[in-house]
């Protein structure tokens with residue numbers, strides 16, 4: 001499958017733009033701040049309905065406007081498919097599939113898959129758990145679009161439960177508040193367990209590809225491994241940032257996870273009431289990345305961290321290639337060659353050039369290996385032209 005046409009209206013710095021992309025390699029070039037990343041962000045957005053750069057939708061709408069539209073024409077085995085997504089600041093977002101409105105935006109997921117490599121990927125290795133959770137969650141949503149509903153339901157339950165805990169803390173805990181809390185516990189555990197199980201199982205699927213791709217890129221026998229550190233384990237409370245315990249969640253079995261989650265919640269009930277916040281659940285978990293015998297975060301060199309991040313993306317690409325119903329995912333390389341040394345550039349080019357569609361952005365064309373220079377576009381101040 002590949003993206004044949006992109007149409008943007010009031011998206012980021014684009015007022016109205018149309019671009020026809022080719023199967024195979026496409027190169028978007030232009031100086032800094034012209035709209036290269038904005039364009040690939042729009043494409044990637046329609047694969048998981050989340051941006052790889054920001055958490056909310058607000059920044060995606062052109063400044064001064066109320067709504068934005070991203071429309072993508074896809075082509076797969078002689079057939080066209082049109083996905084349209086309208087982002088509204090003051091009302092719910094809406095989507096259309098082949099011009100017909102769908103009940104929920106998530107109904108347009110599952111047709112387009114994409115994997116994006118971006119300079120921010122280094123954060124997956126080097127920074128806080130939020131980055132690693134976002135990485136795996138975006139992959140999960142592509143593999144199983146219905147999970148998007150599970151994530152938003154979980155967020156909603158978490159918010160409600162936190163409000164309740166906070167008011168229980170302020171007013172003192174009485175019978176009524178506690179019984180309402182138990183009702184929220186059930187939803188939190190059910191939805192949360194589904195998310196935790198999906199993360200453990202997806203991390204397991206990623207593992208072989210992570211190891212093989214890391215070794216291809218980094219030319220070393222140092223082995224990358226991934227583990228789930230979960231707040232549902234043990235007696236301790238994860239701060240959401242650092243903690244040195246090394247107890248990892250081994251099971252991806254939903255029932256076992258549900259049981260652990262429920263027990264932990266009861267054990268820390270008193271602490272939750274004292275603190276007025278939900279202390280257990282997938283929102284407090286982390287994916288621990290190990291290289292050799294040390295955590296990658298805080299120990300791996302800059303080059304090793306980059307190889308790690310690339311290997312995670314390449315492993316995601318392999319899984320999506322195997323599981324996608326519509327052929328290869330669209331592969332996006334946003335400004336990554338500038339970050340890599342000559343050796344890694346050539347290796348990455350080798351690994352990706354046969355993908356059905358590759359979209360590359362670069363401010364300096366010379367950074368892009370020659371084997372990847374194909375159809376070119378230039379991007380200047382929100383206008384895209386064919387070279």
Ligand SMILES: Nc1ncnc2c1ncn2[C@@H]1O[C@H](COP(=O)(O)OP(=O)(O)OP(=O)(O)O)[C@@H](O)[C@H]1O
Pocket residue numbers: 011012013030031032033034035036037038039058059060061062063335362363379
């Ligand atoms: N909501 C918005 N409304 C208007 N302009 C925006 C909005 N969001 C981002 N921009 C502008 O879009 C411009 C282009 O951003 P983009 O990240 O696409 O640049 P780029 O071409 O990828 O540059 P670089 O080579 O530095 O990565 C920026 O100058 C930014 O200020």
Ligand SMILES: [Mg+2]
Pocket residue numbers: 036037038334335361
């Ligand atoms: Mg950019």
